[in-house]
Amino acid sequence: MLTKKIEKALNDQIKVEAESSQFYLAMASWAETEGLNGTADFLYLHSDEERAHMLKLVRFVNERGGKALIPELKQPPRTFKSIQEVFQNLLNHETNVTAQINNVVDICLSEKDYTTHNFMQWYVSEQIEEEGLARMIMDKLSLIGNDKGGMYLFDRDLNTLRTKAAK
Ligand code: OFO
Numbered sequence: 001m002l003t004k005k006i007e008k009a010l011n012d013q014i015k016v017e018a019e020s021s022q023f024y025l026a027m028a029s030w031a032e033t034e035g036l037n038g039t040a041d042f043l044y045l046h047s048d049e050e051r052a053h054m055l056k057l058v059r060f061v062n063e064r065g066g067k068a069l070i071p072e073l074k075q076p077p078r079t080f081k082s083i084q085e086v087f088q089n090l091l092n093h094e095t096n097v098t099a100q101i102n103n104v105v106d107i108c109l110s111e112k113d114y115t116t117h118n119f120m121q122w123y124v125s126e127q128i129e130e131e132g133l134a135r136m137i138m139d140k141l142s143l144i145g146n147d148k149g150g151m152y153l154f155d156r157d158l159n160t161l162r163t164k165a166a167k
Contacts, residue, residue: 006116007066009107013123014057015071016100021050023093026076027086038155039083042162046090053123060119083151084141091134098127136161 002010028043058068080086101123108117140161144150 002061002064002066002116003111003113005107006111006113007061009104010057010061010066010116011069011071013100013104014054014061014068015073016097017050017054017057018071019073019076020093020097021047021054022073023076024050024090026078027080027090030078030080031083031086034083036083036155038158039086042158043086045159045162053126056122060116064115083155084138087134087137087141091131091138094127094130094134098131101127133162 024043024047028040028047031037031043032040058070061068077089080089101120105117105120105124108114108120137158140154144154
């Protein structure tokens with residue numbers, strides 16, 4: 001059984017994951033309209049993954065005797081200045097998500113809820129991977145600078161970076 005405090009922390013995290021999914025969906029759609037199809041594919045997939053993170057939490061809360069709350073979401077940005085801005089936003093967002101996850105983990109320890117603590121470890125590892133991937137992408141983008149040919153290859157090969165980061 002979840003304590004009220006843990007239930008609230010997990011419901012807050014459901015919202016964070018849902019907002020991540022929505023944010024990346026907005027980025028994906030923008031990239032698609034800019035002709036950045038590889039980037040769009042990458043971000044659509046990332047948006048789906050965030051939805052899966054949300055769903056995993058929803059199921060866990062309900063299974064543990066709590067009530068998962070499906071949140072209202074704020075409007076994500078409709079447009080972005082550049083691909084650099086998109087991925088800088090993504091990196092900043094992931095860094096914030098890591099802080100939120102750490103906060104949930106702290107609450108689990110203070111409430112002595114070792115089951116939820118154990119469940120949250122999956123998210124802790126996932127954040128290491130996601131932040132690492134976002135940093136690797138930012139490094140590539142700064143190498144490319146304004147080189148159009150480099151940008152073409154970046155867009156084409158973006159999905160292979162995900163596979164590399166997962167290794
Ligand atoms: Fe859910 O991992 Fe990103 O935010």
